Amino acid sequence: MTPGDRKRLRIGLLFVAPWLVGFAFLTCYPVLxxxxxxxxxxxxxxxxxxxxxxxxxxxxxxGVFWQSVRNTLLFNLIALPLGLLTxxxxxxxxxxxxxxxxxxxxxxxxxxxxxAVAGSMVWLWILNGKLGLLNQALxxxxxxxxxQWLGDPAWTKPxxxxxxxxxCGNTVVIYLAALQGVPRTLLEAAMIDxxxxxxxxxxxxxxxxxxxxxxxxxxAIIGGLQVFTSxxxxxxxxxxxxxxxxxxYAIYIYQNAFEYRHMGYASAMAWVLCLLILVLTTxxxxxxxxxxxxxxx
Amino acid sequence: xxxxxxxRIALCLGLIGALAGxxxxxxxxxxxxVVIDYWEKWVGFEADSMRAVVDDFNRSQDRIEVHFLSVxxxxxKLLLATSSGHPPDVAGIWSExxxxxxxxxxxxxxxxxLARHGLDASHYIPxxxxxxxxxxxxxxxxxxxxxxxxxYNKKLFRAAGLDPEHPPATFAEFEAMxxxxxxxxxxxxxxxxxxxxxxxxxAEQAGRHYDIVQVGxxxxxxxxxxxxxxxxxxxxxxxxxxxxxxxxxxxxxxYHWLQATALTYGVENLNNFTAGFGVAQSAQxxxxxxxxxxxxxxxxxxxxxxxxxxxxxxxxxxxxxxPGIGGGAPVTLAQTDVVVVPKGAPxxxxxxxxxxxxxxxxxxxxxxxxxxxxxxxxxxxxxxVATHPNRAISLFIALARSxxxxxxxxxxxxxxxxxxxxxxxxRVLGLHASPEEALAEVQSRxxxxxxxxxxxxxxxxxxxxxxxxxxxxx
Numbered sequence: 001m002t003p004g005d006r007k008r009l010r011i012g013l014l015f016v017a018p019w020l021v022g023f024a025f026l027t028c029y030p031v032l033x034x035x036x037x038x039x040x041x042x043x044x045x046x047x048x049x050x051x052x053x054x055x056x057x058x059x060x061x062x063g064v065f066w067q068s069v070r071n072t073l074l075f076n077l078i079a080l081p082l083g084l085l086t087x088x089x090x091x092x093x094x095x096x097x098x099x100x101x102x103x104x105x106x107x108x109x110x111x112x113x114x115x116a117v118a119g120s121m122v123w124l125w126i127l128n129g130k131l132g133l134l135n136q137a138l139x140x141x142x143x144x145x146x147x148q149w150l151g152d153p154a155w156t157k158p159x160x161x162x163x164x165x166x167x168c169g170n171t172v173v174i175y176l177a178a179l180q181g182v183p184r185t186l187l188e189a190a191m192i193d194x195x196x197x198x199x200x201x202x203x204x205x206x207x208x209x210x211x212x213x214x215x216x217x218x219x220a221i222i223g224g225l226q227v228f229t230s231x232x233x234x235x236x237x238x239x240x241x242x243x244x245x246x247x248x249y250a251i252y253i254y255q256n257a258f259e260y261r262h263m264g265y266a267s268a269m270a271w272v273l274c275l276l277i278l279v280l281t282t283x284x285x286x287x288x289x290x291x292x293x294x295x296x297x
Numbered sequence: 298x299x300x301x302x303x304x305r306i307a308l309c310l311g312l313i314g315a316l317a318g319x320x321x322x323x324x325x326x327x328x329x330x331v332v333i334d335y336w337e338k339w340v341g342f343e344a345d346s347m348r349a350v351v352d353d354f355n356r357s358q359d360r361i362e363v364h365f366l367s368v369x370x371x372x373x374k375l376l377l378a379t380s381s382g383h384p385p386d387v388a389g390i391w392s393e394x395x396x397x398x399x400x401x402x403x404x405x406x407x408x409x410x411l412a413r414h415g416l417d418a419s420h421y422i423p424x425x426x427x428x429x430x431x432x433x434x435x436x437x438x439x440x441x442x443x444x445x446x447x448x449y450n451k452k453l454f455r456a457a458g459l460d461p462e463h464p465p466a467t468f469a470e471f472e473a474m475x476x477x478x479x480x481x482x483x484x485x486x487x488x489x490x491x492x493x494x495x496x497x498x499x500a501e502q503a504g505r506h507y508d509i510v511q512v513g514x515x516x517x518x519x520x521x522x523x524x525x526x527x528x529x530x531x532x533x534x535x536x537x538x539x540x541x542x543x544x545x546x547x548x549x550x551x552y553h554w555l556q557a558t559a560l561t562y563g564v565e566n567l568n569n570f571t572a573g574f575g576v577a578q579s580a581q582x583x584x585x586x587x588x589x590x591x592x593x594x595x596x597x598x599x600x601x602x603x604x605x606x607x608x609x610x611x612x613x614x615x616x617x618x619x620p621g622i623g624g625g626a627p628v629t630l631a632q633t634d635v636v637v638v639p640k641g642a643p644x645x646x647x648x649x650x651x652x653x654x655x656x657x658x659x660x661x662x663x664x665x666x667x668x669x670x671x672x673x674x675x676x677x678x679x680x681x682v683a684t685h686p687n688r689a690i691s692l693f694i695a696l697a698r699s700x701x702x703x704x705x706x707x708x709x710x711x712x713x714x715x716x717x718x719x720x721x722x723x724r725v726l727g728l729h730a731s732p733e734e735a736l737a738e739v740q741s742r743x744x745x746x747x748x749x750x751x752x753x754x755x756x757x758x759x760x761x762x763x764x765x766x767x768x769x770x771x
Contacts, residue, residue, distance in 0.1 A: 041753050044380045045401040045640075049756055058749070063742065129572030148568045153727065237716065243723045258373065260713050261401065 475513030623701030
């Protein structure tokens with residue numbers, strides 16, 4: 001290495017140093033520490049006390065932990081397909097050659113630019129059981145006792161799934177980009193052969209964008225298991241909602257870490273979540289692989 | 298090609314790092330004075346009243362300057378600041394924080410310091426002194442205490458045909474008045490009419506096809522203490538040692554009473570009624586909005602009435618307890634705001650001097666008066682009650698001194714216990730569980746949490762106690 005190379009290396013390292021330092025101290029160190037703390041009784045202030053596997057054993061007998069797992073999975077069972085299908089449907093519509101296409105795309109993307117907390121506050125009022133716009137509209141069309149969207153434990157998860165659609169603009173943009181890459185020649189050939197729009201969608205468009213659907217599915221699983229903000233802002237009891245119906249996994253981690261200061265227990269929960277995400281994304285990959293077609297396959 | 302200014306960039310980055318807070322910047326204050334930081338939870342007029350007291354202190358001497366800072370979520374931020382080694386010198390928190398914070402090592406024991414300033418239990422109403430102690434050690438001193446009483450709306454009493462000068466004296470009366478004060482909108486002969494719940498036919502009451510527009514009392518709207526109804530039914534909550542008593546007979550009776558409300562008026566009707574109300578201490582609460590006739594609240598309530606419902610004609614009384622509870626003495630639930638010296642505070646001696654200043658009778662009374670509260674001191678000056686802006690203050694003082702006055706258990710896991718009681722209340726009010734089932738679950742979960750805490754305490758307790766007993770930064 002010449003002196004010039006060494007100098008360039010130093011300059012390069014200096015430029016990436018903020019990122020490297022940030023990554024080492026703000027990401028790597030906390031992540032590695034949390035492995036150690038997950039085996040400790042640790043409240044942040046006093047020194048950690050080694051308890052071995054006790055936190056993990058306690059998780060198995062903690063009924064609220066299992067309730068948070070159930071809530072998170074149930075929410076995803078509603079929100080995940082709803083989100084994927086709605087954004088795909090919107091992308092297909094916004095891909096049609098209509099006038100003011102650009103304006104429609106901008107309108108549907110706009111909600112994604114609204115900060116999650118501000119959006120949640122708006123939805124809090126839309127879904128208010130007595131004064132909310134939604135229930136006022138339902139009453140106007142003859143439904144005299146519309147649901148208490150955020151007050152009835154049976155409706156809280158579907159309500160939050162509905163709210164999650166508010167931010168689907170990002171996924172729509174990814175689908176739109178993928179739709180631009182669907183080979184026009186194939187679509188035209190199918191049209192000449194008399195294929196209907198539905199058959200073209202099923203046999204050409206969807207297989208062509210299947211890698212993007214697969215990508216969005218994985219991102220949705222990872223994000224869905226960490227659902228936090230909307231419940232935290234909109235629901236009472238620190239996000240847990242009525243009868244803990246919206247106590248999602250991430251909210252229970254937050255409660256243990258920052259409200260009750262059981263940092264060791266919360267660390268154990270975080271590592272179990274990491275494992276859960278790994279298992280579910282691996283399973284999703286296995287199930288989805290036969291349906292994903294890459295160019296050149 | 299000019300040389301890349303590597304050294305200059307490195308120097309600039311170093312300077313930025315130093316300025317950004319790699320070290321604690323010295324506080325600005327008058328020359329020769331020790332500056333102490335005081336974080337307090339209060340905002341608005343409550344913060345202003347303490348700021349005035351701090352200004353008095355700063356003017357009263359020339360050695361210490363207190364910097365007052367109103368901090369939201371002060372309990373969480375205090376713990377984070379203490380764990381990072383940069384706590385304030387004084388912090389204003391709630392008495393229920395003390396067991397938790399003390400056991401986590403976030404506070405400095407005050408006993409020796411207070412003794413040097415001549416302060417001890419004899420200066421305080423015993424209940425409030427007890428609230429500042431945990432495991433036999435004093436961790437804070439009271440600033441403004443509080444307890445709860447029943448506020449009622451005289452206009453609504455009059456409209457229901459009740460004597461506004463006679464609030465309920467027994468629990469049975471409280472229940473009867475509550476029903477009489479409840480108004481509903483109902484369809485009769487194709488017309489929608491408003492009438493008292495008691496005027497409905499038994500079939501209409503049982504059918505529950507009506508909308509509630511006003512209630513006598515809403516059990517879930519219980520001011521700062523929504524889990525505390527058990528006190529009026531003789532519940533104990535905790536044996537003071539190793540046993541949680543969430544499902545003792547008193548608490549089960551209280552939860553049966555809660556469930557009776559849902560059974561009488563219907564879960565859906567109550568949910569519809571409460572759905573439109575907003576956050577506490579706003580004009581959108583049922584009581585301040587004129588949709589609830591009686592509410593359990595503390596001495597701060599006249600401030601909020603003056604602000605959000607200035608025309609309200611209100612009265613106040615001790616909330617009656619179930620027969621036999623309290624032995625004839627009025628029952629209330631009390632707590633207090635406290636000031637503490639966090640562990641690792643940079644100027645503990647000066648901090649102690651300031652918090653002892655707050656205990657002077659004239660200072661404590663000035664603060665209490667401006668917040669419309671009372672003081673935790675045994676002595677009350679001659680004109681304090683007569684000239685107090687809160688006309689209900691004598692009742693609150695009497696309630697706080699009542700032998701039947703209660704406080705929430707001094708438990709490090711109280712916050713978790715309270716969260717469990719809230720879930721149980723929701724399940725019981727939603728008719729998803731019987732009081733026995735819901736409270737048995739609370740009992741099992743909180744006992745499990747207590748056992749976990751005790752397991753840790755058994756490991757570190759003796760060492761911690763020795764450390765606290767020898768701690769003397771004064």
